[in-house]
Amino acid sequence: MQENPRKVFLVGLTTNQGNLDYELEELANLAKANNLEPVETFTQKLERPNPSTYFGKGKVEELGEAVKTYDVDMIVVNDELTPSQIRNLEKTTDATVVDRTGLILEIFAQRAQTKVAKLQVQLARLQYQLPRLRKSMSISLDQQTGTGGAGFTSRGSGETKLEQSRQRITSQMVHVRQELADLDKSENTRSMQRHANNLPNVALVGYTNAGKSTLMNRLLMRFGVGADNDDSKQVFEKDMLFATLNTTVRQLTLPDKRQFLLSDTVGFVSKLPHNLVAAFKSTLQEAANADLILHVVDVSDEHYKAMMETTEKTLTEIGVTGKPVITVYNKADRTELHYPDISGDNVITLSALDTNSQDALIDLIVKHIFNDSEVVTLHIPFDKGNVVAQLAAKHKFIEEQYDETGSWLTIELSEVERNLFQQYITKEKSMNS
Ligand SMILES: Nc1nc2c(ncn2[C@@H]2O[C@H](COP(=O)(O)OP(=O)(O)OP(=O)(O)O)[C@@H](O)[C@H]2O)c(=O)[nH]1
Numbered sequence: 404m405q406e407n408p409r410k411v412f413l414v415g416l417t418t419n420q421g422n423l424d425y426e427l428e429e430l431a432n433l434a435k436a437n438n439l440e441p442v443e444t445f446t447q448k449l450e451r452p453n454p455s456t457y458f459g460k461g462k463v464e465e466l467g468e469a470v471k472t473y474d475v476d477m478i479v480v481n482d483e484l485t486p487s488q489i490r491n492l493e494k495t496t497d498a499t500v501v502d503r504t505g506l507i508l509e510i511f512a513q514r515a516q517t518k519v520a521k522l523q524v525q526l527a528r529l530q531y532q533l534p535r536l537r538k539s540m541s542i543s544l545d546q547q548t549g550t551g552g553a554g555f556t557s558r559g560s561g562e563t564k565l566e567q568s569r570q571r572i573t574s575q576m577v578h579v580r581q582e583l584a585d586l587d588k589s590e591n592t593r594s595m596q597r598h599a600n601n602l603p604n605v606a607l608v609g610y611t612n613a614g615k616s617t618l619m620n621r622l623l624m625r626f627g628v629g630a631d632n633d634d635s636k637q638v639f640e641k642d643m644l645f646a647t648l649n650t651t652v653r654q655l656t657l658p659d660k661r662q663f664l665l666s667d668t669v670g671f672v673s674k675l676p677h678n679l680v681a682a683f684k685s686t687l688q689e690a691a692n693a694d695l696i697l698h699v700v701d702v703s704d705e706h707y708k709a710m711m712e713t714t715e716k717t718l719t720e721i722g723v724t725g726k727p728v729i730t731v732y733n734k735a736d737r738t739e740l741h742y743p744d745i746s747g748d749n750v751i752t753l754s755a756l757d758t759n760s761q762d763a764l765i766d767l768i769v770k771h772i773f774n775d776s777e778v779v780t781l782h783i784p785f786d787k788g789n790v791v792a793q794l795a796a797k798h799k800f801i802e803e804q805y806d807e808t809g810s811w812l813t814i815e816l817s818e819v820e821r822n823l824f825q826q827y828i829t830k831e832k833s834m835n836s
């Protein structure tokens with residue numbers, strides 16, 4: 404049940420870097436996702452934020468006046484503020500001040516579904532809260548994150564014993580870290596098992612709401628393993644910020660039996676809080692381990708270029724660099740662009756909802772991940788029946804013949820596989836040549 408949205412002001416600085424229009428639009432979306440309703444925007448041009456009040460003196464006074472006139476009691480700031488900036492701004496404006504980081508953390512807390520995601524968000528939140536504890540705030544520290552969205556409590560509702568709260572937060576952080584470390588161990592084991600499979604790993608990344616999960620689901624419907632109509636294999640997709648917070652890895656099998664792994668993960672937004680990025684680092688490992696990155700972009704959004712920059716910056720921040728990337732301009736059905744359209748080896752314009760687009764994307768992926776494939780002929784003695792079975796599970800044979808010495812199979816193998824099956828490879832390209 405949604406309560407009536409709480410009215411808020413948005414405030415931001417025009418500095419030399421950044422694109423304020425886009426950031427404010429994004430901030431408004433983040434606010435709306437928190438059931439807040441932006442009613443007015445205040446901006447100021449400053450080289451850098453005022454260290455004690457964010458805005459300059461005159462602007463802060465103007466804000467304080469407006470708070471009274473509009474009867475608004477919350478201000479949402481476009482940057483992460485220092486604890487003292489929040490304190491001072493609250494004192495002079497007599498409104499609750501929330502910064503961008505606080506907003507993002509709240510949304511993540513509401514969306515987190517899996518155990519790992521809940522713990523990761525909780526850790527990031529505790530780190531954020533610790534230096535920002537103040538007497539005027541009532542934080543229900545015992546509350547587990549992720550249930551129903553705690554939202555923002557009104558100020559002044561109860562004195563928190565500051566020192567006690569600090570200690571409680573610190574010990575909770577130790578506890579959460581330990582739990583995460585334990586879970587991480589079992590996840591690592593699973594990830595290692597996947598890699599032992601030798602399957603190429605493709606990761607979907609991109610801005611939140613770009614359509615990553617939708618692409619994943621559409622490809623799964625057609626190429627998912629034994630999942631013709633198995634809804635449980637589908638991932639959650641929705642028109643909202645941060646629909647996905649966990650990583651899902653699925654195996655796809657193409658009609659020619661070649662296989663690869665596809666992973667879907669959390670989307671990005673500009674100024675993603677550092678401690679959140681750090682907390683989600685293990686979730687994002689799948690992208691770090693990928694052989695190929697699909698950078699999904701909502702090309703129907705007028706700010707798509709800024710969104711791409713944000714994604715690229717975040718990828719660098721989590722250490723995903725130097726990987727082959729295909730840029731996937733998605734949602735072309737909402738634009739005038741022709742689709743599917745491939746330009747070069749690394750750019751495709753498409754609509755996740757369109758079958759031809761899905762095929763074109765698959766072709767491009769195949770070109771990248773199997774580009775070191777060569778056609779070879781293997782001679783496998785009869786007593787090595789398991790090798791034939793292993794190959795048959797993953798490949799379509801181009802030619803197969805049997806004689807008294809064993810099987811002769813002509814097949815396309817990647818470099819990794821050619822090394823693996825080296826002892827069976829015969830010199831001839833094909834038995835008929
Ligand atoms: N018209 C159109 N809508 C699309 C397309 N791809 C995705 N959508 C819609 O865009 C919205 C967001 O899609 P998701 O797949 O949840 O986006 P995401 O990138 O996974 O988002 P996060 O999980 O928040 O990072 C959904 O409402 C989709 O139906 C497309 O090609 N065309």
Ligand SMILES: [Mg+2]
Nearest residue numbers: 615616646647
């Ligand atoms: Mg998603």
